[in-house]
Amino acid sequence: MSDSTLLAAPVASDDSMIEQGEQAGASLSSAAGLGHAELLVRDAVPASLISMRNIWKTYQMGSEQVHALRGVAFDVQKGEYLAIIGPSGSGKSTLMNLIGCLDTPSQGEYWINGKLVSAMEDDELARIRNMEVGFVFQTFNLLARATSLHNVELPLIYAGIGSAERHEKAERALAAVDLADRMTHRPNELSGGQRQRVAIARALVNHPSILLADEPTGALDTKTSHEIMMLFERLHAEGNTIIVVTHEPDIAKRAHRVISIRDGEIDKDERIK
Numbered sequence: 538m539s540d541s542t543l544l545a546a547p548v549a550s551d552d553s554m555i556e557q558g559e560q561a562g563a564s565l566s567s568a569a570g571l572g573h574a575e576l577l578v579r580d581a582v583p584a585s586l587i588s589m590r591n592i593w594k595t596y597q598m599g600s601e602q603v604h605a606l607r608g609v610a611f612d613v614q615k616g617e618y619l620a621i622i623g624p625s626g627s628g629k630s631t632l633m634n635l636i637g638c639l640d641t642p643s644q645g646e647y648w649i650n651g652k653l654v655s656a657m658e659d660d661e662l663a664r665i666r667n668m669e670v671g672f673v674f675q676t677f678n679l680l681a682r683a684t685s686l687h688n689v690e691l692p693l694i695y696a697g698i699g700s701a702e703r704h705e706k707a708e709r710a711l712a713a714v715d716l717a718d719r720m721t722h723r724p725n726e727l728s729g730g731q732r733q734r735v736a737i738a739r740a741l742v743n744h745p746s747i748l749l750a751d752e753p754t755g756a757l758d759t760k761t762s763h764e765i766m767m768l769f770e771r772l773h774a775e776g777n778t779i780i781v782v783t784h785e786p787d788i789a790k791r792a793h794r795v796i797s798i799r800d801g802e803i804d805k806d807e808r809i810k
């Protein structure tokens with residue numbers, strides 16, 4: 538249907554025009570009576586927390602182009618627990634960097650919370666990243682000389698929050714990952730699982746929209762991995778949106794939805810719980 542048909546109002550006196558107007562009225566009523574401009578806006582800004590549309594990432598290697606992502610498209614709703622899995626070289630890290638607003642695509646649209654990230658410049662991208670994404674890495678990435686409390690306070694310092702509020706928030710975040718009795722320990726005074734829990738507290742202290750974890754159990758033994766995955770399950774049950782990037786099927790199975798990527802394309806997108 539053309540734009541003019543959609544906009545035609547049933548005001549004309551001749552029969553054919555009335556018929557045309559009734560058709561248009563039916564279309565409009567199915568769209569809740571919105572004006573055309575509103576329809577276009579509604580259509581453009583996705584309601585999902587994340588919306589990836591035809592995402593390409595191409596690296597130039599000398600005279601050769603490497604297509605790390607080839608037209609990836611998916612949406613993530615608030616409160617989902619998603620795993621992204623794929624073999625080495627499939628494009629997982631590239632996709633993670635895009636989801637985490639660390640990089641922008643060569644082509645395509647990436648929306649997070651109604652904001653078009655793919656068109657952003659670096660400083661704006663950094664602001665969105667600090668606000669929307671909490672990162673958890675395989676090797677924890679904690680400051681070695683800082684206490685648990687200070688490590689968790691760091692994102693709040695960047696966010697310009699005063700010291701009393703910082704302390705309170707960091708203490709609460711550490712208590713939420715069962716580390717209330719490890720506030721003043723430094724990383725080398727903690728087990729691997731405890732270090733990862735400090736990193737998870739740091740990721741969540743600012744209440745980001747997404748908890749984005751890159752091989753979060755890659756440096757942990759089986760029992761500790763299990764404990765961290767139990768914690769993710771609890772955080773998901775509490776309403777957090779979690780995205781885990783991994784090459785381990787056992788870790789991916791803990792999520793509720795699994796996207797498999799292969800050669801830069803989505804191979805499968807399955808809800809498993």
Ligand code: ADP
Nearest residue numbers: 596598603605624625626627628629630631632
């Ligand atoms: P994964 O994380 O699944 O191992 P990556 O996203 O790291 O996969 O890589 C996907 C593809 O893109 C690979 O072929 C890799 O060699 C290539 N690639 C990744 N980063 C770069 C880069 N900075 N420059 C050139 N090629 C890259």
